[in-house]
Every structure is written in structure tokens, then in C-alpha cells.
Amino acid sequence: MTRFANHVAIVTGASSGIGRATALALAAEGAAVAVVAREAATLEPVVADCRHAGAEAIGLAADLTSAAGPDAIVRDTVARFGGVNVVVNAAGIIAMGTTEGTSDEAWDRMMDLNLRAPFRLMRAAFPHLQQRRGAVVNVSSVNGRRVFPNLAAYNTSKAALDQLTRCAAIDWAPHGVRVNAVNPGVTVTNLHRRSGMNEEAYAAFLARAKETHPLGRPGQPDEIAALILFLASPQSGWITGETIAIDGGRHLTCAR
Numbered sequence: 286m287t288r289f290a291n292h293v294a295i296v297t298g299a300s301s302g303i304g305r306a307t308a309l310a311l312a313a314e315g316a317a318v319a320v321v322a323r324e325a326a327t328l329e330p331v332v333a334d335c336r337h338a339g340a341e342a343i344g345l346a347a348d349l350t351s352a353a354g355p356d357a358i359v360r361d362t363v364a365r366f367g368g369v370n371v372v373v374n375a376a377g378i379i380a381m382g383t384t385e386g387t388s389d390e391a392w393d394r395m396m397d398l399n400l401r402a403p404f405r406l407m408r409a410a411f412p413h414l415q416q417r418r419g420a421v422v423n424v425s426s427v428n429g430r431r432v433f434p435n436l437a438a439y440n441t442s443k444a445a446l447d448q449l450t451r452c453a454a455i456d457w458a459p460h461g462v463r464v465n466a467v468n469p470g471v472t473v474t475n476l477h478r479r480s481g482m483n484e485e486a487y488a489a490f491l492a493r494a495k496e497t498h499p500l501g502r503p504g505q506p507d508e509i510a511a512l513i514l515f516l517a518s519p520q521s522g523w524i525t526g527e528t529i530a531i532d533g534g535r536h537l538t539c540a541r
Contacts, residue, residue: 288518289316293366295358295410296320297349297402298376300327302474303424306506307373307513312340314514316371319362321345341366349376349402359409369413371517374403375424379476384437392438399442404449411462418461420517423450424509425466427532443468447528454526463525465516470494470532472504499534 298304299320312335328344335342429443471494
């Protein structure tokens with residue numbers, strides 16, 4: 286399929302997990318892709334795989350939380366490809382912490398990457414998205430829809446990202462720009478490992494996901510990427526402001 290022929294996409298968090306799967310899926314369907322992560326070395330294999338799929342691709346090493354990061358990403362993408370059709374905000378972090386046990390520093394770090402960075406990248410890209418009547422897809426979480434204990438800052442950041450999605454959708458609808466979000470359940474990525482979870486604990490976490498998700502298993506990045514591509518494509522041209530669960534039914538359950 287070439288749903289994204291002549292499209293240009295920016296994908297953050299593209300070095301692994303959902304971001305990587307989305308970048309490769311977009312490349313396979315004809316998009317030119319700017320893949321973004323903090324470390325240049327982690328982007329090299331993703332760029333190579335995108336090009337192997339027959340797409341143009343560039344790697345942009347950037348700190349999304351820096352003052353200049355979002356503007357530079359958009360500027361470099363437009364300079365290379367001429368515009369922007371799609372922005373996928375897939376970068377994110379998770380950390381444990383109760384409400385009373387979360388420091389200012391931990392709170393700010395969570396909000397900076399999970400909420401402020403997507404906001405600033407969306408804002409920077411808006412003039413170019415407007416020109417092409419483009420689309421934004423934010424990668425939120427089931428935690429944006431449901432509260433889980435010992436994750437106060439993460440839960441809040443994802444709920445706020447969902448609300449930001451709705452705010453941008455209503456503001457930008459007159460300009461032909463659509464904004465949606467996906468809300469995955471537990472998905473097999475490096476997110477939890479990067480939070481400090483060791484391999485034994487992570488294996489137990491995935492095993493537990495078989496019980497907490499009604500469909501009996503965690504998700505895979507390719508499954509989330511498929512929904513992201515649908516929301517970014519002309520096929521979903523009358524959908525905006527939606528936060529769509531893709532979580533094996535997790536959001537339907539009570540805490541257990």
C-alpha cells in the first residue's frame with residue numbers, strides 16, 4: 286500500500302518500540318520520514334530500515350525538552366522534505382511515584398517529555414500541517430483513561446495529553462488539521478526497562494498483563510502502529526479529537 290505517498294512524517298521516540306514501528310510502517314507505505322530520538326547512534330539503524338523499505342528518511346538527534354529542540358526538528362524536516370503532513374508524538378517516559386512521594390524534579394521531568402514536548406512540537410509544526418491539511422497522532426496510554434496506583438505523575442501527564450489532543454483538535458479543525466491520540470495498554474517495548482525495571486521484574490510484569498488485559502496478552506508495537514497509521518491517513522478524514530483505546534480491553538476492567 287502507498288497511503289502515504291508524497292507525505293512527510295515526523296516521528297519522535299523513533300529509536301525503539303511504538304515510535305520505531307510507526308516510522309517503519311510509514312516508510313513502507315510511501316512516506317518520507319524524519320525519525321527523532323535523543324541519541325544519533327540509535328537512529329542510524331531506523332533510518333537504514335526506512336530506506337531499505339524504499340522511503341526517504343533522515344535521523345534527527347534532538348532533546349525534545351530543550352528550548353530549541355521542537356523548532357529545530359520542524360525546520361530541518363521542512364528543509365529536507367519541503368513540508369510536514371504527519372506528526373507522531375511517540376516519545377515518552379514512565380516512573381513510579383505516589384502523589385505524596387513525587388518530587389518536584391520527578392514531576393517536572395515527566396511533564397516536560399510526556400506533555401510539554403508534544404505541545405511544543407505540535408505548535409511548531411502547525412503552519413506546515415495547515416498548508417497540507419495534515420494530522421497529528423499522540424501516543425498516550427490507558428493511564429490517561431484510568432488511574433493506577435503509584436504512578437501519579439505518569440497518570441496525570443497522559444490524561445493531560447489526552448486533553449491537549451482534544452484542545453488542538455477543536456482549535457485546528459477550521460484549518461483542516463486533525464488531532465487524535467492512541468491509548469495503548471501494556472505493550473512490549475523498552476519503556477519500563479528504561480524506567481529501571483530489571484529483566485526479572487519485566488518478565489513478571491508481562492506475565493501479569495495476561496491477567497489484567499481481557500484479551501489475555503500484552504500488545505505489540507506493530508499493532509499500535511497500525512492504528513496510528515489509520516488515524517494519520519485520509520481513511521480517517523472525518524475523525525478528530527478522539528483518544529482511542531488499544532489495550533486488549535484493559536480500560537474496561539476495574540483495578541485488580
